[in-house]
Amino acid sequence: MISAVMALSSAAGIVQAQDKPTLYLGAYGGSYESIFRDSIIPAFEKTHDVEIVYVPGNSTDTLAKLQAQRNDQQIDVAIMDDGPTYQAINYGLCQSQAQDAKLNDLYDFARFPDDKAAGVGIIAGGLAYNKAIFEEEGWDAPSSWDDLRDERFAGAINVPSISNSYGLYALVMMARMNGGGESDIEPGFQAFERDIAPNVLSFTPSPGKTSELYQNHEIVMSVWGSGRVQSLADTGFPIEFVYPEEGAVALVQGACLVEGTQHAGLAQAFIDYLMSPEVQILLARERGNGPTNKHVVLPEELADKVPYGDRVANLVTLDWNTVNENRQDWTNLWNRRIER
Structure with a gap:
């Protein structure tokens, strides 16, 4: 009888465990994954009695x-x-x-078309530079995307390939500054081909490789994101991020409620959780993300390190529909004309 009761109890436990819903989250790997696993996911799992399985990958992998x-x-x-x-x-x-209703808390540019995604973090795409070397050389800090053309930096710049968001931002901004834009990208290619490519040591899109190039003093400036720059700065390296006078580009990390999910309510609750002040402040501290929730108040020690306050108002956004329609053609041109 005892064994029968134990068997029934065990079976009930298995059924109960199987009944717990499981959410699958596709998102960035590396330190982003670690932050989610250690500091974000456990509290949500406990509150909602759900298991979250993290599926790491870069954005193109997840897509x-x-x-x-x-x-x-x-x-x-x-x-x-x-x-x-x-x-x-x-x-x-x-x-x-x-x-x-939580979407009403977001900046307008963090709301995607038809509200089919919600912005959960802002990274600024701009310039980074080695402050110590600039001071040793007596150079003014970079202030414009045009500084990528400066012959003083010949062979000492990293610009990611346009397979990477930051390289794409540089191409579009150079097009805009030279009479073109997303609908007329040729001026950007001409600026890169004629003036910028000769200054570029590496077109690597790898953040690890970019950090290595800085630490080995092989580059003095790069096109990069504010979050990556802050991560390197936190190690003590003398790197600083620049919001160019023409505007840094807003990289908004979008949370997509996937069509076909069997757990839409829980999935929406998780996205709402990511927009909450406590998670937004945590991601600012641990990842260098600017908050997309316009009601978040960052502590003073964080406010200067991320896209926040007045800096958010000066961010520019891209016409992604035009970019995505043309990106494969641009990539082919880039490979032929820039990274030869």
């Missing part, structure tokens, strides 16, 4: 998974850079969150 699983989605929430998020929306992979 590819969503496309491949279109008819049988395995991911419930996907966090991607804004470019791939716009693509996911256009492919019909994200469902509207318009019924969610």
